[in-house]
Amino acid sequence: PYSLPKLLAIDSVDWNKAALDLAFCALPHATTQRVIKALLASAPGTKVVDLSADFRLADPAAYARWYGHEHHAPELQKEAVYGLSEIYRSSIKSARLVANPGCYTTCAELALIPLLRAKAIDPDEIVIDAKSGMTGAGRAAKEEMLFSEVSEGFHAYGVGRHRHMAELDQEFSRAAGRMVIVSFTPHLVPMNRGIFSTIYVRGLKTSAEALHAILSKSYAAEPFVHVLPFGEMPHTRHVRGSNMIFIGLANDRVEARAIICAALDNLTKGASGQAVQNMNLMLGFPETLGLEQVALFP
Known part of the structure; x- marks a missing residue:
């Protein structure tokens, strides 16, 4: 009665069958871009908030210079919206892919x-x-x-x-x-x-x-x-x-x-709080939903 539920590993998810409104991606840099590319190819209606740095830089040359390798999803790199919630709120609301800032x-x-x-x-x-x-x-x-x-x-x-x-x-x-x-x-x-x-x-x-x-x-x-x-x-x-x-x-x-x-x-x-804030904007929820907790003091 106390057994844990079965959990899906990321490599076993069938994006064609998974019913998703939005996915948070918190994988390492360079790994994220491949996973998101596969996810959006199989489920183009899904929205994604990426917490890695893979889609933060709009210029492919700048990305290659700072991260030491070419981007594997340059078309998504151009599409991604930089997720600084208070500054780019209107663009985030209509985005399919949001790059959560550092x-x-x-x-x-x-x-x-x-x-x-x-x-x-x-x-x-x-x-x-x-x-x-x-x-x-x-x-x-x-x-x-x-x-x-x-x-x-x-x-x-x-x-x-x-x-x-x-x-x-x-x-x-x-x-x-x-x-x-x-x-x-x-x-x-x-x-x-x-x-x-x-x-x-x-x-x-x-x-x-x-x-x-x-x-x-x-x-x-x-x-x-x-x-x-x-x-x-x-x-x-x-x-x-x-x-x-x-x-x-x-x-x-x-x-x-x-x-x-x-x-x-x-x-x-x-990181995670701003990611939830961006999710709220993307899905039309109240922006403060789930985020109104007070500081942990002391």
Whole structure:
């Protein structure tokens, strides 16, 4: 009476017989594109949210350059919609394939895209200093992931070559209407989950208070984006386990420069939570369905 139900392995699913409205794909990079290609060929009416990086980059050449191999489904790569829910909501609603953004990129893009669209900051003066908990590095059995290697330590990684840089460049260029190349450095901190990004920007003939007003107005009706009062800063504990992102902004002592701090949970708003948010949009459900839980504090 207590036996577990029979579970289907991914290689035993017959997509021709499976009755699916939507599939989440959370397989490793390069594996996902082959599975999704087969799924949509057999069941073209199925919708897909992909949590890997396989469909995030629209340019096949950029994908090959950053991931070291050609894309196996270039036609789907062109079709895929980038799933930054608050920014591309209307496109996501009608999409068949949505590429769920990365965790670092979700944090930085939500903090900066409204400012780039408003041409309120200099696109050539963006510096992103980001920190992530250990779950952001995956679950592989690596020496550098051992407790004794991580505990009581703090370090940068992927310096000048992290793959999320390609995603950031793509989305910031799209928002600014011209090519943008950002400075981005990720760090690993000894906590389980959470991302905290400190972003330095230079305003274009506008004050930090004006930048804050742009963000506040842009996200005033958004259920999952909370812009803090001017000068207040977020904490990873404020968003832990929730689908929220908290954004704070303050003046820098350097003239015309502002400091933006943003925090989210890399496992929810930075991954599975945003995937569910995108599913809700694609299937016509209330966008907040299943996502209104409060942060896990303490």
